[in-house]
Amino acid sequence: MSMMTVAAARTMAAVAACMSSTTHAATKMPFWPQYPTRTLAILNGEWDFGYLDNVPDAINFDIKNAVFNESMSVPAAFDVAQPGVMGPRGTAFYRRQFDLSPNHKGLLYFAACSFYCRVFVDGQALGDHRAGGYQAFWMHVPASTNHTRELVVLVDNRFNATTAPTHTGGDFYHYSGITRDVILHEVPAETFILQVETFTLSLHGDIKVRVVLGGDTSVSAVNLNLTFDGTSTKAFSQVPVTNGVAVLANVSVPNAKLWSPASPHLHTLTVAINNRADAVQVRFGVRLVTVGSDARVHINGERIKLLGFNRHTMWPDTGSALTLDQVQRDVAILVDVGANYVRGAHYPQDQRFLDLCDEHGIMVWEETLGPGVTVKDLTSPYWMRYQLQAVNEMISASINHPSVIFHAFYNEGPSDNPAACPGYNASASAIRARVGSPPSRLVTWASDTRTNDVCLHIADVVSFNDYPAWYNHPGDIKYPKIFWQTQVDWVKKHFPGPHGGGDGVMCVYEV
Ligand SMILES: *[C@@H]1O[C@H](CO)[C@@H](O)[C@H](O)[C@H]1NC(C)=O
Numbered sequence: 318m319s320m321m322t323v324a325a326a327r328t329m330a331a332v333a334a335c336m337s338s339t340t341h342a343a344t345k346m347p348f349w350p351q352y353p354t355r356t357l358a359i360l361n362g363e364w365d366f367g368y369l370d371n372v373p374d375a376i377n378f379d380i381k382n383a384v385f386n387e388s389m390s391v392p393a394a395f396d397v398a399q400p401g402v403m404g405p406r407g408t409a410f411y412r413r414q415f416d417l418s419p420n421h422k423g424l425l426y427f428a429a430c431s432f433y434c435r436v437f438v439d440g441q442a443l444g445d446h447r448a449g450g451y452q453a454f455w456m457h458v459p460a461s462t463n464h465t466r467e468l469v470v471l472v473d474n475r476f477n478a479t480t481a482p483t484h485t486g487g488d489f490y491h492y493s494g495i496t497r498d499v500i501l502h503e504v505p506a507e508t509f510i511l512q513v514e515t516f517t518l519s520l521h522g523d524i525k526v527r528v529v530l531g532g533d534t535s536v537s538a539v540n541l542n543l544t545f546d547g548t549s550t551k552a553f554s555q556v557p558v559t560n561g562v563a564v565l566a567n568v569s570v571p572n573a574k575l576w577s578p579a580s581p582h583l584h585t586l587t588v589a590i591n592n593r594a595d596a597v598q599v600r601f602g603v604r605l606v607t608v609g610s611d612a613r614v615h616i617n618g619e620r621i622k623l624l625g626f627n628r629h630t631m632w633p634d635t636g637s638a639l640t641l642d643q644v645q646r647d648v649a650i651l652v653d654v655g656a657n658y659v660r661g662a663h664y665p666q667d668q669r670f671l672d673l674c675d676e677h678g679i680m681v682w683e684e685t686l687g688p689g690v691t692v693k694d695l696t697s698p699y700w701m702r703y704q705l706q707a708v709n710e711m712i713s714a715s716i717n718h719p720s721v722i723f724h725a726f727y728n729e730g731p732s733d734n735p736a737a738c739p740g741y742n743a744s745a746s747a748i749r750a751r752v753g754s755p756p757s758r759l760v761t762w763a764s765d766t767r768t769n770d771v772c773l774h775i776a777d778v779v780s781f782n783d784y785p786a787w788y789n790h791p792g793d794i795k796y797p798k799i800f801w802q803t804q805v806d807w808v809k810k811h812f813p814g815p816h817g818g819g820d821g822v823m824c825v826y827e828v
Pocket residue numbers: 373374375376377477478479480
């Protein structure tokens with residue numbers, strides 16, 4: 318019975334793949350950042366596929382026993398089914414070949430693989446991923462004398478606290494498989510650039526730049542060339558490297574223009590090392606997000622009203638593996654109705670969506686996976702280890718998007734229990750450790766314990782979830798105004814802001 322569902326999903330996914338014509342090798346990434354000097358291969362297309370519903374232990378499964386008697390599109394959710402029909406939950410196997418220059422190392426980028434994924438090249442396990450199926454991770458491919466290599470990915474989509482701790486459940490369907498792009502990068506033999514991060518310091522266009530190195534990171538200093546907007550290049554010699562990271566504490570962006578929802582101006586920055594042996598080009602915005610002295614959210618020092626929607630990455634025909642056209646259609650709806658804001662519920666976002674939000678000036682709340690988080694989870698070192706990995710992977714992928722103004726976690730979590738607060742603080746601290754100073758994002762969470770929430774001192778922004786006139790007082794359209802006024806009054810009293818004038822509470826409806 319399960320297999321029929323998989324076959325049906327495959328047909329739909331194949332149609333989706335044709336529509337978006339994703340099967341090609343290219344040197345351009347389908348989203349930012351770009352890697353102008355690297356040989357890249359987008360490994361989307363039809364892969365060999367198989368499925369078993371009785372594997373007792375996915376972590377120790379001997380990959381020699383994998384089955385490959387079907388085929389499957391990548392990216393696609395292999396468990397897409399008609400509304401109301403549950404897809405299969407078990408272990409799937411994906412296989413394809415790729416080319417990598419002999420004796421060169423590679424990096425495999427998985428934009429998302431859901432839930433548990435274990436990656437093998439030429440039969441050797443490169444590693445596994447347990448931190449959730451909606452975020453990007455990298456695997457390092459060792460060099461070989463062979464040109465053609467074999468990639469196998471084991472994907473287990475069962476709810477299991479060991480293999481997929483952050484998949485805690487909730488009221489939406491968790492789709493499965495290799496649901497976003499897989500991209501191979503050939504990297505230079507010595508030192509290369511893993512990541513370039515930008516942080517706005519001031520509205521005059523001063524930024525901090527963090528360059529995270531990969532490969533040989535034992536170097537004590539690097540020479541860096543920074544090119545802004547493809548034209549003006551600045552050379553920085555002998556930038557000290559500490560723990561594999563080179564930091565330019567204060568760089569001025571030439572002809573800087575601010576990013577704002579009304580005028581979403583974007584700049585590009587290319588960072589090159591070793592006479593362009595490697596280069597990474599990021600797109601970013603110069604903008605500040607702060608809590609003003611009026612205790613309200615400000616963009617570039619101006620108070621802003623957020624008006625928008627809660628959005629799932631979920632379509633009936635493609636599940637969570639949207640075509641570019643579907644992503645564009647969702648953004649077009651936001652633009653069309655005049656929204657300036659969207660909550661990406663309940664997991665890290667597709668980079669193509671965030672690129673479009675950057676371009677259209679739509680502010681984004683991005684959060685880690687997790688309705689259904691319990692105090693038991695938040696006090697478990699094993700669970701927290703993968704939660705903090707999820708936080709860090711979300712930030713690594715999204716750090717340069719000016720559209721992302723909030724990072725959040727634990728949708729409707731147990732924040733009325735003091736025992737939960739250390740787990741809230743750990744995620745908040747992990748975010749704050751990454752987002753610079755002044756922080757490029759604010760910390761919040763959707764609290765449905767609201768006035769009973771005892772962890773709110775940890776948040777930058779108070780966000781309340783409720784459903785007046787829907788779950789409470791159904792149909793009573795006068796009720797939301799009355800209800801929200803009581804909540805606002807409570808927040809005003811308890812979180813008045815630095816000057817006591819606070820009147821802000823973010824109302825988060827999930828409709
Ligand atoms: C969860 O996965 C682990 C690792 O594969 C396995 O040992 C364990 O039996 C699984 N738990 C359940 C309840 O299936």
